[in-house]
Amino acid sequence: MALTLLSVPALVACALLLTPLLVRVLDRHAGWPLTAFFAVAAVQLARLAPDVFAGAHPAWRAEWAGGMLPGGAGVDFALRLDPLSFVFAMLALVIGSVVFIYSTAYLPARSGTMSFYVLMTGFMLAVLLLVLADDVVLLFVGWELVSLASFMLIARSGPGGEDGAMRTLLLTFTGGLLLLAGLGAAVWATGTTDLGALLADPVWRDRPGFTAAVALLVAFAGFSKAAQFPFHPWLPEAMAAATPVSAFLHAAAVVKAGVYLLLRFATAFHATPAWQVTLIVVGMGTAVATAVFAIQQDDIKRLTAYSTVSQLGWIVATIGVGTHFAIVAAVVHTIAHAMFKSSLFMLAGVVDHQTGTRSMSRLGPLWRRMPWTFGSMALGAASMAAVPPMLGFLSKEGMLEAFTEAPLGAGGTVALLLCAAFGALATFTYSARLVLGVFFDGPRDVSEVREAPVALWLPAALPGVASLPAAFAAGALDRPLDAVARTVRGGDYAGTHLALWHGVGVPLMISAAVLAAGVVVVIGRRALHEALLERTLAPFTGVQAIHAGTTAAARVGRALGAPALSHAPSRHLAPLLVLVVGYAAAVTVAPGLGGAPAAPKLAGIDHLTDLIPLSVVVIGTLATIRARNRLQAAVLLGVTGTGVTLQVLLLGAPDVALTQFMVEILTVVLMMLVLRHQPRAFTGTSGARRAAGTLVGLGVGVATFGAVWSLTGRRPKPELAAWYLEHGPEVTGEGNVVNTILVEFRAFDTMGELAVLGMAGIAMAAVVASMPRWPHHRIMPGPLPEARLNSLSLRLLVRWLAPLLFAISVVVLWRGGEEPGGGFNAALIGAAALMLMYLAQPDDRRLFPRDLPYALSGFGVIVAIVTGFAGYAGGSFLAPLYGHLAGQHLTTALIFDVGVYLAVLGIVAGALNHLGGPTRPGSPKSPEQLEAGVVARTGIRVPPEQYGSYHAPPESAAAGAGAPGKEALR
Numbered sequence: 001m002a003l004t005l006l007s008v009p010a011l012v013a014c015a016l017l018l019t020p021l022l023v024r025v026l027d028r029h030a031g032w033p034l035t036a037f038f039a040v041a042a043v044q045l046a047r048l049a050p051d052v053f054a055g056a057h058p059a060w061r062a063e064w065a066g067g068m069l070p071g072g073a074g075v076d077f078a079l080r081l082d083p084l085s086f087v088f089a090m091l092a093l094v095i096g097s098v099v100f101i102y103s104t105a106y107l108p109a110r111s112g113t114m115s116f117y118v119l120m121t122g123f124m125l126a127v128l129l130l131v132l133a134d135d136v137v138l139l140f141v142g143w144e145l146v147s148l149a150s151f152m153l154i155a156r157s158g159p160g161g162e163d164g165a166m167r168t169l170l171l172t173f174t175g176g177l178l179l180l181a182g183l184g185a186a187v188w189a190t191g192t193t194d195l196g197a198l199l200a201d202p203v204w205r206d207r208p209g210f211t212a213a214v215a216l217l218v219a220f221a222g223f224s225k226a227a228q229f230p231f232h233p234w235l236p237e238a239m240a241a242a243t244p245v246s247a248f249l250h251a252a253a254v255v256k257a258g259v260y261l262l263l264r265f266a267t268a269f270h271a272t273p274a275w276q277v278t279l280i281v282v283g284m285g286t287a288v289a290t291a292v293f294a295i296q297q298d299d300i301k302r303l304t305a306y307s308t309v310s311q312l313g314w315i316v317a318t319i320g321v322g323t324h325f326a327i328v329a330a331v332v333h334t335i336a337h338a339m340f341k342s343s344l345f346m347l348a349g350v351v352d353h354q355t356g357t358r359s360m361s362r363l364g365p366l367w368r369r370m371p372w373t374f375g376s377m378a379l380g381a382a383s384m385a386a387v388p389p390m391l392g393f394l395s396k397e398g399m400l401e402a403f404t405e406a407p408l409g410a411g412g413t414v415a416l417l418l419c420a421a422f423g424a425l426a427t428f429t430y431s432a433r434l435v436l437g438v439f440f441d442g443p444r445d446v447s448e449v450r451e452a453p454v455a456l457w458l459p460a461a462l463p464g465v466a467s468l469p470a471a472f473a474a475g476a477l478d479r480p481l482d483a484v485a486r487t488v489r490g491g492d493y494a495g496t497h498l499a500l501w502h503g504v505g506v507p508l509m510i511s512a513a514v515l516a517a518g519v520v521v522v523i524g525r526r527a528l529h530e531a532l533l534e535r536t537l538a539p540f541t542g543v544q545a546i547h548a549g550t551t552a553a554a555r556v557g558r559a560l561g562a563p564a565l566s567h568a569p570s571r572h573l574a575p576l577l578v579l580v581v582g583y584a585a586a587v588t589v590a591p592g593l594g595g596a597p598a599a600p601k602l603a604g605i606d607h608l609t610d611l612i613p614l615s616v617v618v619i620g621t622l623a624t625i626r627a628r629n630r631l632q633a634a635v636l637l638g639v640t641g642t643g644v645t646l647q648v649l650l651l652g653a654p655d656v657a658l659t660q661f662m663v664e665i666l667t668v669v670l671m672m673l674v675l676r677h678q679p680r681a682f683t684g685t686s687g688a689r690r691a692a693g694t695l696v697g698l699g700v701g702v703a704t705f706g707a708v709w710s711l712t713g714r715r716p717k718p719e720l721a722a723w724y725l726e727h728g729p730e731v732t733g734e735g736n737v738v739n740t741i742l743v744e745f746r747a748f749d750t751m752g753e754l755a756v757l758g759m760a761g762i763a764m765a766a767v768v769a770s771m772p773r774w775p776h777h778r779i780m781p782g783p784l785p786e787a788r789l790n791s792l793s794l795r796l797l798v799r800w801l802a803p804l805l806f807a808i809s810v811v812v813l814w815r816g817g818e819e820p821g822g823g824f825n826a827a828l829i830g831a832a833a834l835m836l837m838y839l840a841q842p843d844d845r846r847l848f849p850r851d852l853p854y855a856l857s858g859f860g861v862i863v864a865i866v867t868g869f870a871g872y873a874g875g876s877f878l879a880p881l882y883g884h885l886a887g888q889h890l891t892t893a894l895i896f897d898v899g900v901y902l903a904v905l906g907i908v909a910g911a912l913n914h915l916g917g918p919t920r921p922g923s924p925k926s927p928e929q930l931e932a933g934v935v936a937r938t939g940i941r942v943p944p945e946q947y948g949s950y951h952a953p954p955e956s957a958a959a960g961a962g963a964p965g966k967e968a969l970r
Contacts, residue, residue, distance in 0.1 A: 005060050035100045038093050063077075088256060102244055116156070127253050154245070199264075263331070276321070322489075387515070482496050577699075616643030629681055645661040725737055751896075758861050817889070834912060860898075
């Protein structure tokens with residue numbers, strides 16, 4: 001059973017991988033083979049149904065990240081099928097299949113079908129991951145993927161969908177943050193990410209205040225997807241998306257994700273008063289308000305969208321009641337809503353497709369011209385309006401019956417039923433407006449309109465038309481729905497009896513009164529529509545509220561960012577320096593603020609040899625301060641770094657020392673590529689500015705010394721460090737503890753840093769390439785005479801030195817497990833070889849093919865990630881695998897180090913290409929262009945081979961004989 005369960009998302013994942021090929025071959029008809037994948041997945045689910053509803057819950061799990069939680073617990077990629085997840089997974093697959101079949105006829109040929117099918121199939125996979133997840137981390141990943149998929153599907157509609165897509169993303173991601181906070185608190189309190197264990201933990205019973213807080217976070221997260229107040233504006237905005245997207249998104253995907261979350265967590269929160277009252281009040285309030293908004297709409301899809309929000313409000317309020325029967329009623333209406341709402345959205349698309357408009361005021365009596373579409377929409381709207389004998393009537397009766405048991409007291413229950421009655425009347429009204437406005441009331445001459453092809457209207461009609469026979473066969477769902485209620489609420493509930501007739505009671509009396517009043521309203525509908533159509537019933541709309549919020553946030557952001565709108569380093573560094581000095585002063589005065597109480601001064605941590613690197617650092621620092629030349633300052637800054645390297649080496653950390661030393665070398669070279677575009681000397685600085693800088697420097701130095709002395713200099717060796725030194729070689733079989741920490745014990749951190757490094761390299765390239773021109777100073781150094789001859793000695797040296805350095809880098813990479821070395825150190829040595837190869841060139845030129853740096857960095861990151869997946873053979877992501885070959889100890893950590901090596905080389909190669917290549921912004925593209933520029937500025941012609949492509953003689957060269965520039969050019 002576990003493999004059968006795994007096959008469901010696996011089939012959809014295979015469909016996603018094959019989608020580009022299928023679209024290229026079949027274009028819009030790719031929906032047929034994709035539907036076949038969904039149908040097979042649905043069959044796999046159906047095979048498990050007897051066992052699932054009998055109490056067996058198939059599960060499949062693999063360790064995702066071990067030891068992430070206290071007590072050694074980890075995060076699993078866990079799937080589980082119970083009656084609740086079965087219902088929602090089957091809804092997604094069945095409704096999605098119908099939508100994909102409809103799309104084969106609805107979509108225009110050769111027009112964006114690739115992005116549509118890829119995103120829709122990915123959407124399906126995200127929904128399945130969400131509803132089948134048995135680990136809260138996987139559940140959250142599915143939740144956010146659903147948000148991203150909906151955003152991209154709305155945004156692909158073009159400029160008209162951009163604003164709606166952004167508002168959808170803003171609201172649904174806000175819900176994601178709320179869910180993340182709620183899940184984080186829940187995991188912290190229960191100590192597990194296992195969804196079933198988390199929901200069953202006694203903490204929800206023992207800590208009512210904490211339970212109420214988490215329940216509200218989860219409730220509002222669910223509201224964000226289910227489009228409940230205050231998140232409701234996003235759903236009507238999503239109407240910019242194509243009709244198939246709307247049908248799937250509003251019937252079985254995003255909105256049902258919110259309903260699923262509320263039902264799933266009702267297991268823990270169903271008896272929490274804050275949860276109950278919030279869901280009932282917000283749900284019914286949203287249902288009533290948006291039902292009135294739906295009556296106001298002239299656009300068919302917007303009316304249907306507001307009706308979706310209203311119907312979801314009914315479901316949310318029913319979940320809030322929390323009884324066993326209420327859970328059953330909510331699930332029944334979820335099924336009914338998926339059927340009639342998907343049908344109504346697709347039929348709205350049929351009308352738009354055939355008439356060219358969705359505005360009811362621009363339509364006419366279409367019922368004769370499109371009889372099949374009319375009949376199908378009438379049945380779907382009747383189910384939505386709860387007209388017997390449709391399934392929507394049966395589900396609405398169930399919800400009204402559930403409201404009679406609401407935990408609100410007698411007065412609250414009566415108020416809830418009155419609100420429900422008014423909401424039901426509004427529902428009947430907008431349902432009637434949908435049918436009558438589209439097919440009867442419009443003024444347009446529709447003689448040119450024809451019925452849609454069968455391939456278009458039939459798939460659209462099927463779910464809504466099926467609501468009629470489904471109502472008579474609903475009794476077959478009694479036992480499955482009882483199982484759903486038991487899944488959510490526990491116990492041995494078995495009281496469901498679905499039927500169209502349950503005798504005379506409060507629900508039937510409300511329904512009869514609504515039907516009678518609805519007929520009266522329909523008769524006088526024109527006056528009602530004139531009174532309500534496009535009227536503003538509230539001080540502001542939801543869209544206006546979102547716009548006001550984002551505008552206010554932008555103003556706050558501009559105000560906070562204003563201090564940084566300067567190129568002066570002091571403006572950027574001042575806040576950081578203040579924080580550093582303040583924190584350092586605090587921990588110096590009260591060391592306990594930095595962690596454990598300070599230990600007595602330790603003996604043997606000071607050595608006379610420390611004076612050597614200290615002297616180098618002091619001399620380098622003082623010399624850098626006094627330097628008046630930018631080149632001198634860069635080199636002297638490297639001297640300071642060399643002193644720090646020596647200190648690290650004396651402390652017994654050769655790995656870190658080698659890294660520091662190589663970084664200093666490479667930094668100086670890269671700084672040269674930038675400083676050559678700056679004036680040779682620094683600009684003058686006022687005495688007051690020098691005094692202020694001196695004070696700031698002294699303050700930061702004293703504060704940093706105090707912080708280091710208080711936090712680390714007076715403490716014994718940390719327990720964790722001692723454990724690494726003692727047990728690291730035993731656990732890993734390798735002697736270099738520093739490298740094994742980076743690529744084994746904390747490999748996940750290293751992989752994250754590697755990804756950041758790759759993104760930083762891409763950002764660097766994008767920034768440099770986007771600059772219209774480098775900030776050249778008008779007085780540039782003169783060209784080197786005989787540039788090619790001057791570079792000859794270095795070019796000869798590089799011929800053997802570069803291969804030697806690369807060989808050394810490979811050795812350092814290989815020996816990293818046992819001796820000082822590793823991927824990063826090795827890459828820095830290899831990068832030094834690249835630097836020498838660049839410096840040996842007589843002029844600016846791209847050292848590597850344009851795409852090679854990106855390929856190296858990307859391939860390096862991929863190697864690291866693939867190594868992580870290989871770790872599953874050892875139990876978890878990035879778990880190292882060991883072995884011996886030809887007497888050598890081998891581990892997958894070495895392959896991980898290869899990924900680090902390649903990524904770093906790619907970053908350095910990209911820096912050389914962009915900062916030093918001939919295509920950098922503002923630099924001449926050829927010697928001929930350079931020569932023309934020199935002649936135009938100086939009147940002196942110089943053979944291009946005598947100078948580097950970036951050099952230009954100073955303007956003073958034209959001033960006359962004996963000028964420095966002219967002398968340099970001779």
